[in-house]
Amino acid sequence: MGLFDFLTQEIAIDLGTANTLIIHNDKVVVDEPSIVAIDRMTGKVIAVGKQAMMMHGKTHENIKTVRPLKDGVIADFDAAEHMIRGMIKMLSPKGSLLLLP
Secondary structure, eight states, rough: OOOOOOOOOOEEEEESSEEEEEEEEEEEEEEEEEEEEEEEETTEEEEHHHHHHHTTTTTTEEEEOOEEEEEEEEOOOOHHHHHHHHHHHHHOOTTOOOOOO
């Protein structure tokens, strides 16, 4: 056990075409659909996971929903990155030691 082990957190991410799982301390802590809602005008991510799934097909024309994985392969790297970041934020509440760059 190292000196700074208390500062690290280990998670496992299973990117699936339908759902993405995040496992922390041998427990599934996030199980969300692999989908992202993006504003077409600004490129800003509006929602990730279940919230984005609720928007799928029911949104304004300026909002598109993207499934970043196709046939088990990452098809849209930017959308996949935003999806992963959003799901990790679901894992850690504000003020947590799990930080994203």
